Amino acid sequence: xxxxxxxxxxxxxxxxxxxxxxxxxxxxxxxxxxxxxxxxxxxxxxxxxxxxxxxxxxxxxxxxxxxxxxxxxxxxxxxxxxxxxxxxxxxxxxxxxxxxxxxxxxxxxxxxxxxxxxxx
Amino acid sequence: xxxxxxxxxxxxxxxxxxxxxxxxxxxxxxxxxxxxxxxxxxxxxxxxxxxxxxxxxxxxxxxxxxxxxxxxxxxxxxxxxxxxxxxxxxxxxxxxxxxxxxxxxxxxxxxxxxxxxxxxxxxxxxxxxxxxxxxxxxxxxxxxxxxxxxxxxxxxxxxxxxxxxxxxxxxxxxxxxxxxxxxxxxxxxxxxxxxxxxxxxxxxxxxxxxxxxxxxxxxxxxxxxxxxxxxxxxxxxxxxxxxxxxxxxxxxxxxxxxxxxxxxxxxxxxxxxxxxxxxxxxxxxxxxxxxxxxxxxxxxxxxxxxxxxxxxxxxxxxxxxxxxxxxxxxxxxxxxxxxxxxxxxxxxxxxxxxxxxxxxxxxxxxxxxxxxxxxxxxxxxxxxxxxxxxxxxxxxxxxxxxxxxxxxxxxxxxxxxxxxxxxxxxxxxxxxxxxxxxxxxxxxxxxxxxxxxxxxxxxxxxxxxxxxxxxxxxxxxxxxxxxxxxxxxxxxxxxxxxxxxxxxxxxxxxxxxxxxxxxxxxxxxxxxxxxxxxxxxxxxxxxxxxxxxxxxxxxxxxxxxxxxxxxxxxxxxxxxxxxxxxxxxxxxxxxxxxxxxxxxxxxxxxxxxxxxxxxxxxxxxxxxxxxxxxxxxxxxxxxxxxxxxxxxxxxxxxxxxxxxxxxxxxxxxxxxxxxxxxxxxxxxxxxxxxxxxxxxxxxxxxxxxxxxxxxxxxxxxxxxxxxxxxxxxxxxxxxxxxxxxxxxxxxxxxxxxxxxxxxxxxxxxxxxxxxxxxxxxxxxxxxxxxxxxxxxxxxxxxxxxxxxxxxxxxxxxxxxxxxxxxxxxxxxxxxxxxxxxxxxxxxxxxxxxxxxxxxxxxxxxxxxxxxxxxxxx
Numbered sequence: 004x005x006x007x008x009x010x011x012x013x014x015x016x017x018x019x020x021x022x023x024x025x026x027x028x029x030x031x032x033x034x035x036x037x038x039x040x041x042x043x044x045x046x047x048x049x050x051x052x053x054x055x056x057x058x059x060x061x062x063x064x065x066x067x068x069x070x071x072x073x074x075x076x077x078x079x080x081x082x083x084x085x086x087x088x089x090x091x092x093x094x095x096x097x098x099x100x101x102x103x104x105x106x107x108x109x110x111x112x113x114x115x116x117x118x119x120x121x122x123x
Numbered sequence: 124x125x126x127x128x129x130x131x132x133x134x135x136x137x138x139x140x141x142x143x144x145x146x147x148x149x150x151x152x153x154x155x156x157x158x159x160x161x162x163x164x165x166x167x168x169x170x171x172x173x174x175x176x177x178x179x180x181x182x183x184x185x186x187x188x189x190x191x192x193x194x195x196x197x198x199x200x201x202x203x204x205x206x207x208x209x210x211x212x213x214x215x216x217x218x219x220x221x222x223x224x225x226x227x228x229x230x231x232x233x234x235x236x237x238x239x240x241x242x243x244x245x246x247x248x249x250x251x252x253x254x255x256x257x258x259x260x261x262x263x264x265x266x267x268x269x270x271x272x273x274x275x276x277x278x279x280x281x282x283x284x285x286x287x288x289x290x291x292x293x294x295x296x297x298x299x300x301x302x303x304x305x306x307x308x309x310x311x312x313x314x315x316x317x318x319x320x321x322x323x324x325x326x327x328x329x330x331x332x333x334x335x336x337x338x339x340x341x342x343x344x345x346x347x348x349x350x351x352x353x354x355x356x357x358x359x360x361x362x363x364x365x366x367x368x369x370x371x372x373x374x375x376x377x378x379x380x381x382x383x384x385x386x387x388x389x390x391x392x393x394x395x396x397x398x399x400x401x402x403x404x405x406x407x408x409x410x411x412x413x414x415x416x417x418x419x420x421x422x423x424x425x426x427x428x429x430x431x432x433x434x435x436x437x438x439x440x441x442x443x444x445x446x447x448x449x450x451x452x453x454x455x456x457x458x459x460x461x462x463x464x465x466x467x468x469x470x471x472x473x474x475x476x477x478x479x480x481x482x483x484x485x486x487x488x489x490x491x492x493x494x495x496x497x498x499x500x501x502x503x504x505x506x507x508x509x510x511x512x513x514x515x516x517x518x519x520x521x522x523x524x525x526x527x528x529x530x531x532x533x534x535x536x537x538x539x540x541x542x543x544x545x546x547x548x549x550x551x552x553x554x555x556x557x558x559x560x561x562x563x564x565x566x567x568x569x570x571x572x573x574x575x576x577x578x579x580x581x582x583x584x585x586x587x588x589x590x591x592x593x594x595x596x597x598x599x600x601x602x603x604x605x606x607x608x609x610x611x612x613x614x615x616x617x618x619x620x621x622x623x624x625x626x627x628x629x630x631x632x633x634x635x636x637x638x639x640x641x642x643x644x645x646x647x648x649x650x651x652x653x654x655x656x657x658x659x660x661x662x663x664x665x666x667x668x669x670x671x672x673x674x675x676x677x678x679x680x681x682x683x684x685x686x687x688x689x690x691x692x693x694x695x696x697x698x699x700x701x702x703x704x705x706x707x708x709x710x711x712x713x714x715x716x717x718x719x720x721x722x723x724x725x726x727x728x729x730x731x732x733x734x735x736x737x738x739x740x741x742x743x744x745x746x747x748x749x750x751x752x753x754x755x756x757x758x759x760x761x762x763x764x765x766x767x768x769x770x771x772x773x774x775x776x777x778x779x780x781x782x783x784x785x786x787x788x789x790x791x792x793x794x795x796x797x798x799x800x801x802x803x804x805x806x807x808x809x810x811x812x813x814x815x816x817x818x819x820x821x822x823x824x825x826x827x828x829x830x831x832x833x834x835x836x837x838x839x840x841x842x843x844x845x846x847x848x849x850x851x852x853x854x855x856x857x858x859x860x861x862x863x864x865x866x867x868x869x870x871x872x873x874x875x876x877x878x879x880x881x882x883x884x885x886x887x888x889x890x891x892x893x894x895x896x897x898x899x900x901x902x903x904x905x906x907x908x909x910x911x912x913x914x915x916x917x918x919x920x921x922x923x924x925x926x927x928x929x930x931x932x933x934x935x936x937x938x939x940x941x942x943x944x945x946x947x948x949x950x951x952x953x954x955x956x957x958x959x960x961x962x963x964x965x966x967x968x969x970x971x972x973x974x975x976x977x978x979x980x981x982x983x984x985x986x987x988x989x990x991x992x993x994x995x996x
Binding site for chain 2: 034035036039053054055056057058059061062063066086087
């Protein structure tokens with residue numbers, strides 16, 4: 004159950020696994036295994052979510068209202084009965100943006116001290 | 124794959140149901156992709172991943188449930204508070220009772236291998252535990268093989284002079300083998316060595332920790348210092364640790380027990396206490412058998428002195444009066460009763476709450492919460508209540524334990540105050556857990572079992588009449604709740620009757636005539652040190668001077684000295700022989716003995732003991748005159764019934780004595796025990812060095828002045844007579860008599876509180892159940908009122924239910940209470956376990972409780988507004 008009138012800032016900083024799941028769902032709805040694959044592909048295999056971590060995060064993110072489970076299914080030939088599909092919620096998008104902003108600020112602070120590549 | 128599924132059971136069922144299939148699918152793919160050694164790596168990683176995540180999911184749910192609990196309890200603070208307080212009462216009562224019981228009865232004594240330590244006694248007809256004489260002790264030690272070590276001690280208070288005011292100290296003389304046998308170590312310095320025991324060795328002593336702190340300021344350089352005890356020089360050889368108490372917590376100082384050949388001459392000189400350690404592998408029974416054989420041999424060897432003298436071997440742990448034990452067992456039983464009542468009340472509260480929450484649970488079930496989730500939520504709620512109640516209970520117990528210290532017998536070698544320690548906390552946690560799980564899970568299961576959609580139908584229960592409604596709705600639950608209330612009433616009857624019986628016993632004991640008038644009598648002790656006062660005339664000089672000055676004080680009507688005050692010293696028993704009567708230790712089932720005291724003139728007047736015939740001892744009863752004795756009525760009744768006792772002679776304490784007076788009986792052995800007849804001897808008729816132990820030391824002053832006004836004058840007078848003489852044990856006689864019943868009244872007070880709690884809880888239980896029933900039946904009642912039922916009929920209907928509940932509880936309660944009374948008959952001081960006034964009072968209280976419990980529900984039933992109640996449909 005989502006908390007009443009949540010503020011995106013209240014959930015920051017976001018656990019890395021949650022952030023990655025939001026990124027994976029940003030462009031399309033995916034089922035669990037597809038999320039794991041997408042995260043692994045984007046991080047070059049550096050982050051391999053385990054099933055437990057994935058679904059524990061999913062459960063929490065559902066409760067927080069970051070994502071929703073969708074009932075519409077792809078065409079039956081691509082579908083597996085067991086699969087459940089997830090979609091990023093508008094609140095999830097807002098939180099992902101806020102987290103990205105937070106990370107950007109951090110990086111620019113690091114840059115100002117010469118701890119990160121790029122222009123000061 | 125099956126292994127992975129099994130592993131998934133570590134997750135909560137709700138999580139597994141939701142995601143288990145997909146997790147299996149993902150694992151299946153990973154498993155397919157892996158080959159060779161990667162399979163092992165995958166399994167290992169998966170195993171730890173599941174462990175970690177399952178714990179995390181459980182934690183997530185717990186947090187969620189706790190948040191929900193806080194909200195839901197916050198909405199019903201009255202319920203939450205009641206449940207917490209009820210739990211706290213149950214846990215608190217038991218924690219407090221357990222802390223004392225554990226401390227006194229269960230916990231091993233603070234010595235090395237305490238289970239092998241035993242105490243050895245002589246056994247005489249009528250005296251199962253008689254102190255052995257040094258001669259018998261020496262023979263036991265020489266002849267026995269069952270013991271690894273044997274040591275002896277005796278109490279011999281001494282005066283300490285030269286460190287501030289003169290002080291009277293509780294000194295225990297111990298043989299050198301005693302402390303090592305107990306596994307004791309000195310905090311500073313050393314223990315006694317066999318060389319310290321030899322007659323003629325330089326005096327050595329060990330200090331107790333409190334005395335070291337109080338008198339020597341905790342100075343580490345105290346070892347080697349010289350101190351003067353009873354005018355004799357001693358060297359401090361060590362300090363004992365703070366937790367060492369032997370033989371009791373009163374011990375302040377220890378010196379070696381030294382025996383000279385002379386001490387072994389008299390086998391009737393019984394004053395030693397003997398502790399021994401069973402050899403490894405030797406049972407108590409074997410030790411008893413061996414000691415029996417040895418006692419038999421000694422009796423044959425010394426047929427006169429050791430006549431009928433057996434032996435008695437008792438575990439040191441069991442050196443506790445039957446009464447102290449029973450007091451605590453009764454207390455624990457009462458606490459258990461309180462816990463049962465609290466649990467029944469709690470279960471009732473939770474059942475009622477679960478019924479009231481049916482709709483909420485049905486909504487949650489409809490929204491997809493599984494039964495497991497609902498039960499888990501409810502259990503979390505109940506556990507939170509239990510833990511809060513448990514914490515409060517432990518706090519209450521911590522506060523109450525010091526009040527229970529009076530129940531710790533002073534005869535045990537343990538500290539006075541039990542502490543709430545680790546064991547007690549574990550006990551409290553177990554209790555809390557049991558209460559929470561037992562009475563939280565059960566209602567939760569029941570509640571969730573019916574959390575179906577029927578709960579959503581608003582008027583489901585209201586359609587039919589009373590019977591149908593009860594059957595359709597919570598008929599079974601109502602029966603269960605009734606059973607719980609009946610159990611509460613039953614347990615509270617048991618508690619009320621037990622407390623009542625013990626109160627009656629206490630009253631009876633308090634009403635016992637001690638044989639003297641305690642009011643207005645102040646007592647104090649000036650124990651005259653030997654050998655300074657070994658000459659009788661020297662003591663007489665002291666008494667004469669002190670007494671004449673005390674008697675001259677304003678308000679003082681009488682003053683005298685006696686060897687030992689009654690009740691404070693219960694021993695000092697000597698055999699009696701009468702010319703022309705056969706000497707037998709047991710005549711008519713009673714031993715032929717009497718208690719012996721030396722007194723100065725005026726003792727009977729000072730104590731208010733009536734002089735029935737003849738005269739008091741007098742100053743002219745000197746050593747060259749016939750030895751005078753004043754005897755008690757019981758003495759006369761036993762030896763010269765229906766005859767004039769005056770001027771008759773008897774043999775007592777090595778001398779021929781002549782009866783010069785007869786006084787009333789007093790209770791030397793306290794209010795609850797039968798006392799031997801009393802013999803009072805003239806203080807001047809004690810040959811020099813004869814009965815120095817019996818030299819009068821307790822001053823009794825009858826006065827109209829207050830203690831505060833009198834005491835400084837008394838101290839000044841004693842300082843004037845001997846500046847080195849300490850004054851100790853300042854007490855009124857009334858305090859001494861009160862001390863007799865101190866542990867009893869402490870127990871009765873605690874039990875009374877328990878009974879009051881039980882009574883209250885049972886009343887609340889009846890009230891709760893009836894209120895609930897009335898609100899469930901509001902529509903039925905409304906219909907009845909609308910149809911013209913009188914209010915009296917409605918009240919009768921509610922009352923009937925209450926009275927039925929009470930009667931169903933009182934009847935078995937009375938039977939149980941009688942059984943409880945029988946079990947603690949030894950504590951009842953002659954009050955019958957079926958004491959009618961007590962039972963009537965308890966039953967009357969139950970009727971009162973029932974009426975009070977019914978009152979508000981009945982009023983509410985009468986006030987039901989038919990229109991509102993029916994329209995609510």
